[in-house]
Amino acid sequence: MKDCIFCKMIEGKIPCNKIYEDKKTLAFLDINPINKGHTLVIPKEHSKNILDVNQKDLDDVSETVRKLAPKIKKAVKADGINIMSSNGEAAGQAVPHLHIHIIPRFKDDGLEHWKGKSYEEGKAEKIAEDIKSLI
Numbered sequence: 001m002k003d004c005i006f007c008k009m010i011e012g013k014i015p016c017n018k019i020y021e022d023k024k025t026l027a028f029l030d031i032n033p034i035n036k037g038h039t040l041v042i043p044k045e046h047s048k049n050i051l052d053v054n055q056k057d058l059d060d061v062s063e064t065v066r067k068l069a070p071k072i073k074k075a076v077k078a079d080g081i082n083i084m085s086s087n088g089e090a091a092g093q094a095v096p097h098l099h100i101h102i103i104p105r106f107k108d109d110g111l112e113h114w115k116g117k118s119y120e121e122g123k124a125e126k127i128a129e130d131i132k133s134l135i
């Protein structure tokens with residue numbers, strides 16, 4: 001897609017630190033890593049995010065994530081891995097081309113987990129029903 005930075009990467013028009021490529025997916029180092037080895041996996045076919053992607057492209061991305069995550073963990077001697085994706089601007093998605101973050105984690109890396117909230121009495125049941133009614 002025109003003006004998409006990750007599509008340009010796939011076309012080789014802008015450089016990236018590529019670590020893996022196959023017919024359907026590309027993986028490269030994040031330019032501003034949360035920790036060393038922080039990698040992005042993207043489909044070669046443009047889609048905005050997980051709410052927009054077709055199942056086959058998501059399956060291919062998922063396969064690549066599964067292939068690379070243990071190798072990345074081993075290469076940087078990480079203690080764990082976060083796998084995440086931001087979908088929509090409100091969720092912090094800055095680049096509108098689907099990407100899965102593989103983020104190596106270390107016991108002493110100082111990153112804090114999001115703080116959980118609580119439901120008011122009866123609210124969880126209502127929200128569960130609202131979601132289930134749409135499935």
Ligand code: AMP
Binds near residue numbers: 033
């Ligand atoms: P998100 O906030 O989930 O959309 O993440 C976008 C990610 O893309 C950020 O972590 C950026 O550091 C990363 N990024 C943006 N431009 C580049 C680039 N040219 N090469 C590698 N990573 C990039």
Ligand code: ZN
Binds near residue numbers: 046047
């Ligand atoms: Zn794109």
